[in-house]
Amino acid sequence: MAYSDKVRELYKKQLEGILEAGIFKQERYIHSPQAADIEVEFPSGAPLKKVINMCSNNYLGLSSHPDVVQAAHDGLGSRGYGMSSVRFICGTQDIHRELESRMSRFLETEDTLLFPSCMDANAGVFEAVLTKEDVMISDRLVHASLIDGIRLCSAMTDTFKHSDMAHLEEKLKLHSDKRLKMVITDGVFSMDGDTAKLDEMVALGEKYDAMILVDDSHASGFIGKTGRGTHEKCGVLGKIDIITTTFGKALGGASGGCVSGRRELVEMCRQRARPYLFSNTIAPVVVSGVLKVMEILSASTERRDKLERNAAYWRKGLTEAGFVLKEGDTPIVPVMLFNAKLSQDVSKALYEEGIYAIGFFFPVVPQGQARIRTQISAGHEIHHLDQALDAFVKVGKRFDILGKTKQEIIQMYGM
């Protein structure tokens, strides 16, 4: 037998090591639709517990919106369940192209191509448009999916210090001999919640003849005055060459993603991006739901406005309570704990208090920067936020971290 006892022991030991280090990831089973109030089974087999969800990407509270659910039902009825095909064989329906047009209008780009996920969009986009004659210069904190996409491309790689535009400029000068240059960044950084300086990046791109790619997964639908994304917030609508984004977060939260941008670049993806060519089309039911989401967002900015108010309220409450936060003004509010085990212990204690918030640690965030990443939603009401604040303060007191500096917390718990 190939999977011998020796092989099994090897993996068991590795898993035990992860468990002993206090960084073993366990799923929590949710028995209700995604929302601010959810019912959770944790640990496996435990009775259901009603908790407030403070860690979902359901930024606009649309994941279980009745109109979106109804539109999905209608799409299921009119277009069926699955397409049993990739896009270019017999997997493209009218609604797939309709969603692509809708996304181009919303993001103010020339064209859009759907992918099964934004992970797939990021995995496929680079090798579709760049070759070994080119260079990719990425922010050092870009999302793992961009890193994987960069790895799959033969172009030269380089990085710049997080959001350091002087360093980026040095790199653009260093690589001035390359045929094509592409600067790569997240719009809103998923773990820190800060925003890329896209205005400065676009100016540098123009000066040094470099294209700009932005992954706006944690921004599409709610960042910027009308929620178009980081490029709207930074005043550079129409100036980003490629935007990749997801339908798995604010835009309904089901699945799927896209590459949107310059017509020729999108067409190159249609011809060459492997996750587009070799993976199934997005299910019609999901496309129907996202179309309804886009209709809701085009009609009113009410949800993103409420989200902005909620996020400011939450950040102010945590700051006044004495937590160490990462600076920012997005709905991602990281509560810094620095030590991996402490982040897990605080997460467990919060759960006991009825608050669902996950601790993140290396390798998801850099070593010594463990945190509870809280994420605010337009689905939260003020009473949810107040209840969560009470629980955070209670747990903060128990672990004696309120009003403590980074150095003091590290001194107490280690890195």
Place this chain on the structure above:
Amino acid sequence: MEGMKDVILEYVTKEYLEDDSEPLNYDTPLISGGIVDSFSMVSLKRFLENKYNIQIPDDKATPEAFDTVTKIASLVEEFVGKK
């Protein structure tokens, strides 16, 4: 050699270290220690080539050869000597 090591150490510190990081020495593992990732190695290679007017072939610019300042200096010496 010591002078070259200091030049490389200064560049690596400026290029890759965050402000609150522990200082580096000649033998701090850079790549295996997670300080320099494989994506960022290229700027170090290009810096060395420009600074010492050499060409380091890609098959010599391995993560192992770039893992410490001492190893990098030895590699550079090899090519400076060949000029």
